[in-house]
Amino acid sequence: MELTKQKKKLVTAVRGHKLLKDKRDELMRQFLDLARENMALRLKVEEGIRSANTNFVVAKAGMSEETLNTALMAPKQEVYLETSTKNVMSVDIPSFEYKTRTADANDIYSYGFAFTSSDLDGAVKSLADILPDMLRLAECEKACQLMSAEIEKTRRRVNALEHVIIPQAQEHIKYITMKLDENERSTQIRLMKVKDMMLEDAHKYSERPVREA
Template identity: 75%
Template structure:
């Protein structure tokens, strides 16, 4: 047991009481952090689900347009039209601290600022369905990037919640009970020693009184 590994002194008792106070404060702070993380995590999950539905719908529409384009155009012409993309994208990553979690934030900029500068082919030998497919993907790209940001944030928040939960459980079920048990053990030992000291003092006092009485009788 933990009580057999502790020195039952007042100095040790004071030290353990300070540790217990610190552990109780840390336990409360970690519980508050865990609850706030859970609240923000659930809000983020709901946003992520809504955004995922929008992205999946946009990708589904783009795929339908690609299917229509491939039905009208032959395969070599379609591959040639999409072989050399005209636009390029540069991704920038920043970080935001949320409850000690460094959540990435994605932003991007294209080679040119013209939103219509996305077609790498001429219009003479391609289908309008291909134009719609490329436009659909270009329009859904910001939402796809935001979805990636939200999903990464959810993963990091979930990991932090699990880590915080384990710390809370360790404090609540291991460290705090251990400190309380040691404090109780030392307090009992000190009380026992104090009672023993008082009994010894009382016995010494009785012996001294008895000795004085005997001396008085001998003198009389």
């Protein structure tokens, strides 16, 4: 019974080891794809923010601080962020989607164009254009964090199966099999000895002289 139990345990461990290795490899592939996308998005977002900052600095140099603060004090457009999750290889990855209050692209400007510089318009436009990439960057970075944690957890499970559970099951099966074989040989030897003793007794009995009546 114990041998059967250990054999079933070994079969289950080997199958689980293969499935976990496949999962780990697929997670690594998707993680690398996300890491490359994350790097490209980060460079793009940093470039957009740098461009917006440059435009803000130029706009501030050509406008008074009071005019700039008044122009940006009351935003005209509103943004609504919706969050959800999607399951990728048993990892719940966040997904962001944003909607604006109005579809008019000019609603990002909360000021009139008469008393402001075009550099301020460029800065506001740069930030508005970079918003989708910033949200996607946030998705990618969080997905990379979650997937790296899942990869590490899966790797530990694979190593535990490969270096601990499977070798232990194989060792137990080998030990039990050896014990059973040893018991079988001992039983055969005892049976042979009993058979020899019975044959010897039968031979002695047949050689005993018969008394005359």
